[in-house]
Amino acid sequence: MNKYPNSLENLIEAFQSLPSVGRKTAERYALYIFSNMEEEKLIDFSNSLISIKKDxxxxxxxxxITENDLCNICSDPQRNKxxxxxxxSIKDLYTIESLKEYKGIYHVLGGVISFSKGITIHDLNIDSLEEKVKNKEVNELILATNATLEGETTARYLKELLKDYDVKITRIAHGLPVGGDISYLDEMTILKAMEGRREY
Ligand SMILES: [Zn+2]
Structure with missing residues (x-):
């Protein structure tokens, strides 16, 4: 059934495991690498893949994500902790960070509660957030999960979990379309959503 030699087939399968990459695209990538990439460039490419996990x-x-003890946002004395x-997600953090407007710090959940995917609160980075709130390290929590069912469920759960602590909880609202994914929205929409956040 294999059309290609094993090593090329393995590479095609590796590409296919990436999101939004089907068989045809994976074949194109693998053949491009084989035919067009010089060995030196290929070594750089594979080293950068390996260093993602190593460094x-x-x-x-x-x-x-960071290469240091703390990320560059948490270690920045100018940021409002x-x-x-x-x-x-980390991608949402980078999307908001690219606007250069927000001066506080972040908390990345690493997903959202999803009954269909079997993701529960135990799979998310929530304990350290609760700890921070409990230790009165936080004045305001801005819940910026996506405007999807899962994002909304997660925001509600956090609100419920933290409601008895002395912390202001807001939720970004205006301009976020239902079903909207933050990383696909334009800057203006996100800024409006941040400005329009309300007590939650
Ligand atoms: Zn950090």
């Missing part, structure tokens, strides 16, 4: 770790404070913006 990058999660920031223990917020769940962002009392304001914490809760996002689903």
């Amino acid at each position: 990058i770790k999660k920031c223990p404070c917020c769940g962002n 009392k304001q914490v913006l809760v996002v689903e």
Whole structure:
């Protein structure tokens, strides 16, 4: 059944395991690498793949990725550590960060509660957030999970979990379309959503 030699087939399968990459695209990538990439470039490419796991770790404070003990946001003395913006993913953090407007710090959940995918609160980075709130390290929590059923469920859960603590909980609202994924929205929509956050 294999059309290609095993090593090429393995590479095709590796590409196919990436999101949104089907068989045809995976074949194109693999053949491109074989035919067009010089060995030196290929070594750089594979080294950068390996170093992702070797050199990058999660920031223990917020769940962002970093090569240091703390991420560059948590270790920045200019950032307001009392304001914490809760996002689903590292990609959402980078999307909001690229606007250069937000001056607080983040907390990355690493997903959302999803009954269909079997993701529960125990799979998410929630304990350290609760700990921070419990220790009065946070004045305001901005819940910026996506406007999807799962995002909304997760925001409600967090609100319920933390409601008895002395912390202001807000939720970004205006401009976020239902079903909207933050990382696909334009800057203006996200800024409006941040400005329009309300007590939650
Ligand atoms: Zn951090």
